[in-house]
Amino acid sequence: MSEKVSITINGNVYAVDKELTVLQTAKSANINIPTLCYLKDINEIGACRMCLVEVEGMRTLQAACVFPIREGMVVYTSSPRVREARRMNLELILSNHERSCFKCTKKSL
Numbered sequence: 001m002s003e004k005v006s007i008t009i010n011g012n013v014y015a016v017d018k019e020l021t022v023l024q025t026a027k028s029a030n031i032n033i034p035t036l037c038y039l040k041d042i043n044e045i046g047a048c049r050m051c052l053v054e055v056e057g058m059r060t061l062q063a064a065c066v067f068p069i070r071e072g073m074v075v076y077t078s079s080p081r082v083r084e085a086r087r088m089n090l091e092l093i094l095s096n097h098e099r100s101c102f103k104c105t106k107k108s109l
Contacts, residue, residue, distance in 0.1 A: 022064035
């Protein structure tokens with residue numbers, strides 16, 4: 001049986017397996033964190049930075065898809081700082097993108 005830890009996300013406390021990432025924990029609690037590059041067990045590198053979250057006590061925002069949880073962690077998934085960082089990251093991604101998504105051969109599912 002896996003060891004459980006307590007983590008707070010957006011003011012709610014969850015007891016979850018300690019091997020999870022912040023993104024996996026949020027998904028198990030039906031909390032949406034946007035992702036672009038994350039594919040479980042295939043591509044878990046945090047490159048797109050769309051899944052950024054704010055973790056109490058840390059100076060920088062963290063990529064939820066690769067950031068492991070720990071006992072007592074407090075996470076905010078939609079603070080003004082997080083929303084602004086995601087907006088900026090998306091703008092940077094789109095600035096180097098052809099924007100022909102409906103015709104793109106890279107479409108998934």
